[in-house]
Amino acid sequence: SADLIKPKLAPLNEGGSELLNKTVACLQEENEKLKTRLKTIETQATAALDEKSKLEKSLKDLQMIQGDQKTNANQDITELENKVAALKCQFEKTLSDSTANQKFLEENLVTTKHDLLKVQDQLSTAEKELEKKFQQTAAYRNMKEILAKKNEQIKDLRKKLSK
Structure with a gap:
C-alpha cells in the first residue's frame, strides 16, 4: 500500500477564493x-389576518x-296575530250581542203589539159600556123622546107643505 500515493489537495490560489467570495456575496444578496x-x-x-378578523x-x-x-319581525307578527284574534273575538261578541238584542227587540215588539190590541179591545169595550150606561140615563131618554117628537113635527110639517 506504500505504492498508493494519496493525492493531496492543491492549495487554492487567488482565483478560487475570489469565486467563493463572489458566491458568498451573491448568496448574501439573495438572502x-x-x-x-x-x-x-x-x-x-x-x-390578511386582521382583515379576516x-x-x-x-x-x-x-x-x-x-x-x-x-x-x-316574529314579535311583530305575533302581536298582529294577537290583535287580529282580539278584534275577531270582539267582533263575534258584538255580533252575538247585536243578534241577542235584535231577538229581544223583536220579542218586545210582539209583546207590545199584543198589549196594544188588548188595550184597544178594552177601550172599545169601555166605550160600548159607557154608551150603554149613557143610554140608560134619564137625560138621554128625555133627549131621545124630544128628538122623536121633533122628528114627528117635521114630518107633519112636510106633509102639510107638500099638500
Whole structure:
C-alpha cells in the first residue's frame, strides 16, 4: 500500500477564493432579498389576518342584527296575530250581542203589539159600556123622546107643505 500515493489537495490560489467570495456575496444578496420578501409576506399575512378578523366580527354583528330583526319581525307578527284574534273575538261578541238584542227587540215588539190590541179591545169595550150606561140615563131618554117628537113635527110639517 506504500505504492498508493494519496493525492493531496492543491492549495487554492487567488482565483478560487475570489469565486467563493463572489458566491458568498451573491448568496448574501439573495438572502437579503428573501428576508425582505419574507417581511413583505409576513406583513401581508398579518394584514390578511386582521382583515379576516374584522370580516368575521362584521359577519357576527350582521348575523346578530339579522337575528334581532328576525326576532322583532316574529314579535311583530305575533302581536298582529294577537290583535287580529282580539278584534275577531270582539267582533263575534258584538255580533252575538247585536243578534241577542235584535231577538229581544223583536220579542218586545210582539209583546207590545199584543198589549196594544188588548188595550184597544178594552177601550172599545169601555166605550160600548159607557154608551150603554149613557143610554140608560134619564137625560138621554128625555133627549131621545124630544128628538122623536121633533122628528114627528117635521114630518107633519112636510106633509102639510107638500099638500
